[in-house]
Amino acid sequence: MLPKCFAQNCLSSGTGKLQTDLGYTKLRWLLTVVGLLLYFTDIWTDLGLSLKYLLDEDYIWSALTLAFVVAGLLVTQIFSHAWYEDDLDDALVDHRREAVAWGASRRTLVVIHLCGVGIFSRYYDLLKSSFGVVWLEKESLDKAERREVHYGLFCHATDLSMLKLFEAFLESVPQLLLQIYIIQDHGQASVLQYVSIIFSFFNIAWSLVDYRRCLRRSLPHVQEMPSGLPTAIYILYKLFTIGSHVLSYSLLLILSPYCVIALTAILWFLGTLWSHVLGTNFCTTRRHEIVYRIVVGFILTHTFFNVKGKDTKRDMAVYYIVYSFVNMASPLLLGSFKPEVQTEMFFQVISGLIIGGTALGIVFLLSYYRYLHPREKIRDGDEVDAIGNDIKTINRMSRFLVP
Structure with missing residues (x-):
């Protein structure tokens, strides 16, 4: 199922124009994988660093490092679930008469987000749906159908990029500041601290570029x-x-x-x-x-x-x-x-x-x-x-x- 934003976005208004090239390419699919790896590594590096501080009895640093990770996860789960709920208003109905969005019912979506894996679920949905389109592209689709499918994928990618942007500024940026301060305060640093700083920095950079490109690609009246x-x-x-x-x-x-x-x-x-x-x-x-x-x-x-x-x-x-x-x-x-x-x-x-x-x-x-x-x-x-x-x-x- 495509997000409901597609039906609204793909209409050209008198004050705007449709973008002509909306192809969700193989490169875009691979870049989505890279974004997932950066996100995953950034979080797990910070969790590992929090555990290291705990073992070193630096309880304040451990708690702050963990708090920023939790803050980013919590906010992204809230908005991810809210957007799924919005999409369910116009969702398809399965054989049990339940509304489903990207193959999941309301109850399933609640469980997914309570477990804190809303973004990972979105990555899975996007990679799975786009894989069949970009790697096993169906020749039977005409030009209009192909554009509809590709545009729906960009809508889903834009939702994901917005959530990543929230996470970057609620978790990666404060984490970057915290680790720089700890290094200054102690005068020395572990390899894990430097790794955390590097991945936080790359996660911020990636989130900014990916968000901007996805957003402009998903708005037909805005130039790419x-x-x-x-x-x-x-x-x-x-x-x-x-x-x-x-x-x-x-x-x-x-x-x-x-x-x-x-x-x-x-x-x-x-x-x-x-x-x-x-x-x-x-x-x-x-x-x-x-x-x-x-x-x-x-x-x-x-x-x-x-x-x-x-x-x-x-x-x-x-x-x-x-x-x-x-x-x-x-x-x-x-x-x-x-x-x-x-x-x-x-x-x-x-x-x-x-x-x-x-x-x-x-x-x-x-x-x-x-x-x-x-x-x-x-x-x-x-x-x-x-x-x-x-x-x-x-x-x-x-x-x-x-x-």
Whole structure:
């Protein structure tokens, strides 16, 4: 069964146009496998690191490392199950008169998500469904049927990429910060800590690129993100801005963990409040919408996303002015209140990385949105919500966060 978003998305409106190439290719299938391996390895590396801290009697580090893993898993299970429930509203009915989505009934889906394997279930469904399409492609399908099947796969891949994005910012980014701080605090690190940092970094990078490409591919009225230079500049912009922000937080942690907690709480509150003021309508229930706005608030503490369809130039400018101020202030504050660290090599290296990363991130940001950002003649590619005010049904994909 195809997600219900397909029937809504594949209609071309007067203000948009269908993308012409919607093929779910063999390369795309292999990249999905790579994404699964990165996700699996990142989680299990962090679980192994939590166990190591526990055995070393570093109970606080063990608990925090595990807490970030649990937070990412919990939120992704909530939204994965909610989206399956949405799809079940228009689902097929099996011989027992039960609605089924991707071969699973409501009771089965509840059990899957209570066990915390919702994302793995989605990976299995997508890989299984797409395998028969890309590796054993049926010649009997005409052009329209083929496009329908391939487009349905991209809809499912976009749901999965959104969940991976949630996981990356609720688990991988905080984990990256925590492990960097522990290394700074102890002055030495184990191989497992470095492995955890590496896989967290790659998981963040992969999630950002995969989400952006899948989302634009699943919206027929939005131009697809070109590969090559535009993708490279975009990912450099995100990685330099996020990386320098994480490093600035690591210096503030050395100054005072309470300072970081207070700063994060303030930025999270402002991000959540902004989502509330904009009146996001991402979820079909009020309780899920509240959770969604809370999650968006956490994402906005690390990087900028367009929460709802609107011109975001002013919002983005304000965001990155505050972001740059925080980044530049962290080494100044640490150097002022703890002058003894000014001669330390780690302080000099990290301060240089923060300043250089911030500058390069802003340069790549301006370059991307000025010269490389794909745009439509009528509808700007950054818009997220309805194509027109007269459209009553806004599909799930069009309400996703837009990078």
